[in-house]
Amino acid sequence: MKKYRLLCWCLCLFMAASAQETFPVNGVHDYRTNYFAFTHATVVKDSKTTIPNATLIIKEGKIISIENGGAVPKDAAVIDCKGKYIYPSFIDLYSDYGVAPQEQPQRSGFSQQMVSNTKGAYGWNQAIRPETDASKLFKVNDDKAKDLRSMGFGTVVSHVQDGIARGTGTLVTLSDDKENMDMLKDKAAAFYSFNKGSSTQDYPTSLMGAIALLRQTYLDAQWYKNLTPVQKEKSTSEGTNLSLEAWNNNQSLPQIFDAADKWNVLRAQKIANEFGVPYILRGGGNEYQRMDEMKATKASFILPLNFPDAIDVEDPNAVRLVALSVMKHWEMAPLEPGMFDKAGLNFTLTASGTTSKEFLQNLRKAIDNGLSTTKALDALTKTPATLIGVYDKIGSLDAGKLANFIIATGPIFEDSTVFLQNWIQGKKFIIDDAGWNDYRGNYKLTVKQPNQTKEYTVEVGGKPGKISATLKxxxxxxxxxxxxNILNNSVNLSWSNKTDSSKVNHLTGIISGNTWVGTGYAANGEPLTWNMLYNSAYIAKADTAKKDTAKKQDINKTVYYPFNGYGFAEMPKQEDILIKNATVWTNESAGILPNTDVLIKGGKIAAIGKNISASGTKQIDATGKYLSPGIIDEHSHIAITGGVNECSQSVTSEVRVADVIDPEDIQIYRQLSDGVTSAHLLHGSCNTIGGQTQLIKMRWGKDAEDLKFADWDPFIKFALGENVKRTFVNNNNRFPDTRMGVEQVLVDAFTRAEDYQKMDANKRRDLELDALSEILHHKRFITCHSYVQSEINMLLHVADSFNFTVNTFTHILEGYKMADKMKAHGAYASTFSDWWAYKAEVQDAIPYNIALMTDVGLTVAVNSDDPEQARHLNQEAAKSIKYGGLSEEQAFKTCTLNPATMLHIADRVGSIKVGKDADVVLWNANPLSVYATVEKTWVDGIEYFDRGRDSIMRTRIAAERNRLIQKMLTAKKGGAKTTPAVLTPDVINECEEDRRVSSGIQ
Structure with missing residues (x-):
């Protein structure tokens, strides 16, 4: 007996020791644990395993066992879940629950903030904050937790949603315990975006700048990681950098990137591929528009369910400004999860951007539109848990895991199902207590009065937590x-007596099983008794009909490339084509050839001549028509998203237009309709040394990578004059303020580049100086915004001093004064036809500029610098015939072969010659005529524009807009939430800025 007592005493000591608390308790310590048995439930352990009539045992916040008809431990509190379903609680990897954004130092005045004003041994840029640790900021938020629990969530990864590098997120449950009890993992993932957030620092001001900063930070962190302690101590440029240290420490965590848009998904994935980082990509809900590209990423995704509201289209004057793509996205957004499911992509779902009501509603809408219930459950449980490495703790209902589960009235993805309770770490949170008992059904009600007995049939329907009833x-x-009204087991029934001759209208009683009994009084005061007996189950006829109607709604599931009215349902294919009897403007020594055939094979010009025969090829009769090479715009700012200027610094050679191409810019299609087949996309003219440029082909419907002109010599944008010294900016504190300062910026930049090249192999790689070094090695070429003779002369001098060549002076309105020096230097000129007097530094511009420079022997192009002007560059070129007497062929070369020459692609485009790319245009008249209209435009032998097809598209657009307007009107009448019709803008980029204009109806 003594041994037994000693054993019990030791066991009690062990149990007390194993449950030690670090927090003091005000009162008597209670070491008893929560111990529950949930019986007779249908338990869905995971998407593949369902156990009927199960007993779920939990203790101390963890699952002990789940068995079919399992025994109930005698010490466990029993909860009968007959008719109920139990599922794992949901997990959200993208949340800001309990983490308020940090207050940032405020910017003073209007002057530029060059460096971070964050105090401490941190990095130079305020938008890079990898040191942010959400676990140190986390605070339980009861109201927010209640909302998330009502959606079914039990665990979230919460992070500070601010900045490009956002630091680490913390994994927490949605219980209401002390923060340290709710926190499962202090650092669960690292977070990133392209959005600088609340940073008051100027850099970056553009999307291309944000990407460059992210890329440079990866390189800096690698360099910093490889420094020895001695090197860090001796480093005069870096010292201790807590930001880079945190960045490197965070790399071992799951990496989550908030892309929030289909094109940003691909931009982020490009960074991921470059640095070998497996990003988990949070989408924006429009990724379904590019499913092939999404599949090619092979990434995991976090998909939002914040589907857009219908647009209020009752005002035709307002709705005409809403683009078709916006309307179509409203209709198609619910298809995205199902399309990801069908494509076999790995994804989770997030509640971010939705209310508690919207989330479940939209989740079920996604299931109605193709998302399987199996994948839906995985996306909310197993997949997120697996992605952050905690599937051993949460994500399914298995022994040893946390007791995080939902109790519902039925299968959770059915519309009629009500979430009743959400248990988190073994603690009950009530969602809808009234719905625990399902009183729905068909009943017989008997009311007995002293002189009569009245019988009724009663149908109790609705949802378990919100029942409704009718009586007959x-x-x-x-x-x-x-x-x-039901409270616990007490019930009150009342109805109007207008349709009931007995004048009975109010009953009270209790509910016991399937029997309702009680007493009451008739309208005349006589006492009565009543009972209501269950007859049969309730069938949700109205709900089923409503859901079937919703499922049958017509959805045009056609995805257009690009996703607007002028997109292709199927991309046009490359064809072998024989163009017969055209007047061919070759731009070669053969000149203009009347009644000539051109054969296109495999995207190349295969033959030029008369009476060519080619069996099996598509033939086009071009009698009376003109065939020319495609127009090439040497200076364009179309198809650039997120800002055309990175204005924050004088030298931003690290930024790349290639990172921010917008393949859906309608300007591509519009310019194809006027014969443009290639465009040189330039950074703006805000900086002395701006960003790296990108040459594209107008492959309308392709993605950004496919638009790029392959194997092309890289270029960079420089600028001189008023834009650079920011004459138009008040309180400017960015160097330089004068034209003299511009020269010093150039000299300083190339001096630093020379020094950089002399550094040892352990140097910090600097993307800004990499680009400048490429110029010094004649591997990157300059196109320079320029106007004034003195500054042109200055840049030639700087170039000669550092032994590089300025490839192209663009604008160059005083080029006629400098033509001889430019020719001697080896430069080209790209200019306007007759723009002048629009600002002080162009007062000396003349329309004879093109002819005068041509006469000296310069290769001269006419460019647009404007999306509308690009549509009639042929006419701009023709002006040089009037102003200067150029021949037709000379004039036309200024928008075709000459820009091809200055862009180093004349061996491939710019003329009609055997072996060159089939970038050609068919006109109905002389290409230099103001009456000339483009009938067809081919790029690489692919017909990207056809005027007849354009007419069909316009009819299709009108019909589709009308269909969607009618559908939105019906949705509004049906009670759907709507949003006002607002302008869908085109962003028109210019050298100095971007502006927004009406979209029209594309």
Whole structure:
């Protein structure tokens, strides 16, 4: 007996020791643990395993066992879950629950903030904050937790949603315990975006700048990681950098990137591929528009369910400004999760951007539109848990895991199902207590008075937590609505007595099983008794009909490339084509050839001549028409998203237009309709040394990578003059303020580049100096915004001093004064036809500029610098015939072969010659005529524009807009939430800025 007592005493000591608390308790310590048995439930352990009539045992916040008809431990509190379903609680990897954004130092005045004003040994840029640790900021938020629990969530990864590098997120449950009890993992993932957030620092001001900063930070962190302690101590440029240290420490965590848009997904994935980082990509809900590209990423995704509201389209004057793509996205957004499911992509779902009501509604809408219930459950449980390495703790209902589960009235993805409770770490949180008992069904109600007995049939329907009922007296056909109030087992029934001759209208009683009994009084005061007996189950006829109607709604599931009215349902294919009897403007020594055939094979010009025959090829009769090479715009700012200027610094050679191409810019299609086949996309003219440029082909419908002109010599944008010294900016504190300062910026930049090249192999790689070094090695070429003779002369001098060549002076309105020096230097000129006097530094511009420079022997191009002007560069070129007497062929070369020459692609485009790319245009008249209209435009032998097809597209656009307008009107009448019709803008980029204009109806 003594041994037994000693054993019990030791066991009690062990149990007390194993449950030690670091927090003091005000009162008597209680070491008893929560111990529950949930019986007779349908338990869905995971998407593949369902256990009927199960007993779920939990203790100390963890799952002990789940068995079919399992035994109930005698010490466990029993909860009968007959008719209920139990599922794992959901997990959200993208949340800001309990983490308020940090207050940032405020910017003073209007002057530029060059460096971070964050105090401490941190990095130079305020938008890079990898040191942010959400676990140190986390605070339980009861109201927010309640909302998330009502959606079914039990665990979230919460992070500070601010900045490009956002630091680490913390994994927490949605219990209401002390923060340290709710926190499962202090650092669960690292977070990134392209959005600088609340940073008051100027750099970056553009999307291309944000990407460059992210890329440079990866390189800096690698360099910093490889420094020895001695090197860090001796480093005069870096010292201790807590930001880079945190960045490197965070790399071992799951990496989550908030892309929030289909094109940003691909931009982020490009960074991921460059640095070998497996990003988990949070989408924006429009990724379904590019499913092939999404599949090619092979990434995991976090998909939002914040589907857009219908647009209020009752005002035709307002709705005409809404683009078709916006309307179509409203219709198609619910298809995205199902399309990801069908494509076999790995993804989770997030509640971010939705309310508690919207989330479940939209989740079920996604299931109605193709998302399987199996994948839906995985996306909310197993997949997120696996992605952050905690599937051993959460994500399914298995022994040893946290007791995080939902109790519902039925399968959770059905519309009629009500979430009743959400247990988190073994603690009950009530969502809808009224719905625990399902009183729905068909009943017989008997009311007994002293002189009569009245019988009724009663139908109790609705949802378990929000029931409704109707009553019909025996022999009557009319139904009366009943008000039902149930509290615990007490019930009150009331209804209007207008349709009931007995004047009975209020009953009270209790509910016991399937029997309702009680007493009451008739309208005349006589006492009565009543009982209501269950007859049969309730069938949700109305709900089923409503859901079936919703499922049958017509959805045009066609995805257009690009996703607007002028997109292709199927991309046009490359064809072998024989163009017969055209007047061919070759731009070669053969000149202009009348009645000539051109054969296109495999995207190349295969033959030029008369009476060519080629069996099996598509033939086009071009009698009376003109065939020319495609127009090439040497200076364009179309198809650039997120800002055309990175204005924050004088030298931003690290930024790349290639990172921010917008393949859906309608300007591509519009310019194809006027014969443009290639465009040189330039950074703006805000900086002395701007960003790296990108040459594209107008492959309308392709993605950004496919638009790029392959194997092309890289270029960079420089600028001189008023834009650079920021004459138009008040309180400017960015160097330089004068034209003299511009020269010093150039000299300083190339001096630093020379020094950089002399550094040892362990140097910090600097993307800004890499680009400048490429110029010094004649591997990157300059196109320079320029106007004034003195500054042109200055840049030639700087170039000669550092032994590089300025490839192209663009604008160059005083080029006629400098033509001889430019020719001697080896430069080209790209200019306007007759723009002048629009600002002070162009007062000396003349329309004879092109002819005068041509006469000296310069290769001269006419460029647009404007999306509308690009549509009639042929006419701009023709002006040089009037102003200067150029021949037709000379004039036309200024928008075709000459820009090809200055862009180093004349061996491939710019003329019609055997072996060159089939970038050609068919006109109905002389290409230099103001009456000339493009009928067809081919790029690489692919017909990207056809005027006849354009007419069909316009008819299709009108019909599709009308269909969607009618559908939105119907949705509004049906009670759907709507949003006002607002302008869908085109962003028109210019050298100095971007502006927004009406979209039209594309």
């Amino acid at each position: 007296a025996s022999g009557d056909t009319a139904k009366t609505d009943i008000k039902i």
